[in-house]
Amino acid sequence: MEFRVVAETVDCEGGNCPTTYIRKEGTVVVQGYRTAIAGRLRVSVDVLQRHARAEGDDTWAGPATPDGPGWVLVDGRETELPGISLPRNEGLIEIELARA
Incomplete structure (x- = not known):
């Protein structure tokens, strides 16, 4: 698998809700609700x-x-993950996390 699930929406119904993933390369992929701006998602x-x-962060x-x-x-680069299909109102973006 090229990625792993890190955090999912609590009480998600239907199994397809905002989630975060980490790719094996270390970048983070965020699944959230699309906005009018490409590459920008609304996430809880x-x-x-x-x-x-x-x-392990605060x-x-x-x-x-x-x-x-x-x-x-959350702003990032639009992306896809193998095996993840999304409702029309959701998208995936890839970001680099700032590390101290």
Whole structure:
């Protein structure tokens, strides 16, 4: 497998909800809700915080712009993952996390 799941949406129904993944190369792929801007997704803060904790960090180290209570916008390069099919209103972006 070229990637692994890191954090999923709590109480996801239907098995296809915002999720974070790490590719074997180390980049992070974020699945979230599409916006009007290509390469920008709307994601719950909870998913990104669970990603950070799962990776041993206190906070999300990637790009995130607040977008209302509990939500952020994340910008990255549109991408695909083998075997992952998405609803029309969701997308995948790839990002590099800032590391100290």
